[in-house]
Every structure is written in C-alpha cells, then in structure tokens.
Amino acid sequence: MQTACAPLIIGGAAVTAVALTEDRRSTGIFIDDEAIENRATLRAKTRFGSTIHLNVTSYNRHVLLSGEVPDEATKLAVEEEVRGSGNIAKIHNELVVGPNASLLSVSNDTRVTGVVKTRFLEANRFQANHVKVVTEAGTVYLLGIVKRSEADAAAQLASTTSGVRRVVKLFEYID
Incomplete structure (x- = not known):
C-alpha cells in the first residue's frame, strides 16, 4: 500500500513545486497564505460552528471572506475573528446575510x-x-x-x- 501512495505524494509535490515557480508570490507568502486560511477558518468555525458557511481565501495576505451568515452582527464578528488570526494585509468581507448554501x-x-x-x-x-x-x-x-x-x-x-x-x-x- 505504501508503494502505491508514493507516486501520488511525489506527484503532488511536483505539482506544488511547478505552481510555486510560476507564482508571483514569494514562497514565504505562499506558505503564509496557506497558514492564514487554516488559522482563520479554525478560529471562525470554533466560535460560530455550523451557524455560518465560511470560505477563507488568502492571496498575498489579502483575505476574501465568502459564504453566508445569519445576520449583520455575525458578519462583522466573523471579520474581527479572522482579523485576529494575524498577518493579514487586507480583508474583503463578501459574506452574505442569509441561509447557508445548499x-x-x-x-x-x-x-x-x-x-x-x-x-x-x-x-x-x-x-x-x-x-x-x-x-x-x-x-x-x-x-x-x-x-x-x-x-x-x-x-x-x-x-x-x-x-x-x-x-x-x-x-x-x-x-
């Protein structure tokens, strides 16, 4: 089983390496973006749980928040929770007040x-x-x-x- 998985892991690393060499972000910023997405999502999901549908996308430390929240107060609170995860240059809060997406x-x-x-x-x-x-x-x-x-x-x-x-x-x- 381990032998069968090796090409996938190596192939995934190769794809990531190619993407990094063609990316206009530095390797450090690329890694920062991944960390921002993970930290921000964890913080927001821990606090708000299933009451929100949240996507966090970071590109060059500019963060897009998309998805649905139950009300305007939650929309602002999610943004503040995400901002608290640190290392963010700018937040684009595109959360929509409404029911979670089907x-x-x-x-x-x-x-x-x-x-x-x-x-x-x-x-x-x-x-x-x-x-x-x-x-x-x-x-x-x-x-x-x-x-x-x-x-x-x-x-x-x-x-x-x-x-x-x-x-x-x-x-x-x-x-």
Missing part, C-alpha cells in the same frame, strides 16, 4: 470555478495560475497579482461563463 448551490459553484479555470487555460491569454478563482452563489471572485490586461482578460472570460451572475475583481496590479 449542497446543490455549493456543487454548482464548484462546477463554475472549474469551467472558469478551464476557460483561462484554453484562452491562453495569461498565465492561468496567476489568478485565483473563488465562486460563491454564482459570484466569481478573482484574486491575484496581475497586469491590468490580464485582469481584464480574466474578468471578460469569467463574465461570459455559463452560471456566472457577477464578477468581482480583487486584484493587486503590477503595472
């Missing part, structure tokens, strides 16, 4: 994210791994460190994808 909605968002990423690859107008794609309730959030032309191309491709209701650009620009 399994069907989450599945559709996952599909939309996959289609958008595939369209990025097929269009070959920019390095697709420079743009992080997050979909929540049909809204596609785009994060990354990009040129303005790359941001425009990504937004155009995302906005013309079936199932996308709205596109929100949360980029950092390098030009």
Whole structure:
C-alpha cells in the first residue's frame, strides 16, 4: 500500500513545486497564505460552528471572506475573528446575510470555478495560475497579482461563463 501512495505524494509535490515557480508570490507568502486560511477558518468555525458557511481565501495576505451568515452582527464578528488570526494585509468581507448554501448551490459553484479555470487555460491569454478563482452563489471572485490586461482578460472570460451572475475583481496590479 505504501508503494502505491508514493507516486501520488511525489506527484503532488511536483505539482506544488511547478505552481510555486510560476507564482508571483514569494514562497514565504505562499506558505503564509496557506497558514492564514487554516488559522482563520479554525478560529471562525470554533466560535460560530455550523451557524455560518465560511470560505477563507488568502492571496498575498489579502483575505476574501465568502459564504453566508445569519445576520449583520455575525458578519462583522466573523471579520474581527479572522482579523485576529494575524498577518493579514487586507480583508474583503463578501459574506452574505442569509441561509447557508445548499449542497446543490455549493456543487454548482464548484462546477463554475472549474469551467472558469478551464476557460483561462484554453484562452491562453495569461498565465492561468496567476489568478485565483473563488465562486460563491454564482459570484466569481478573482484574486491575484496581475497586469491590468490580464485582469481584464480574466474578468471578460469569467463574465461570459455559463452560471456566472457577477464578477468581482480583487486584484493587486503590477503595472
């Protein structure tokens, strides 16, 4: 059994290494982003449990909060809880007041994210791994460190994808 798992582990490490060499973030920031996501999610889930549906996405220490919360007070409290996890440059609080997303909605968002990423690859107008794609309730959030032309191309491709209701650009620009 261990022999069968080795290629998967090695393959996963190879994919991560390739992603890191093409990423505009430093290796340290890449690792920080992973840690921010884990710490922030743990803090919020520990405090609020299943009363919220929360996705935490960090890119270059800019954090996107997406999902659903029961009320405005909880929305603000979740942001403060996440901010307390430290090492965050900026928070984009896109939490929506309403019932938690259904399994069907989450599945559709996952599909939309996959289609958008595939369209990025097929269009070959920019390095697709420079743009992080997050979909929540049909809204596609785009994060990354990009040129303005790359941001425009990504937004155009995302906005013309079936199932996308709205596109929100949360980029950092390098030009």
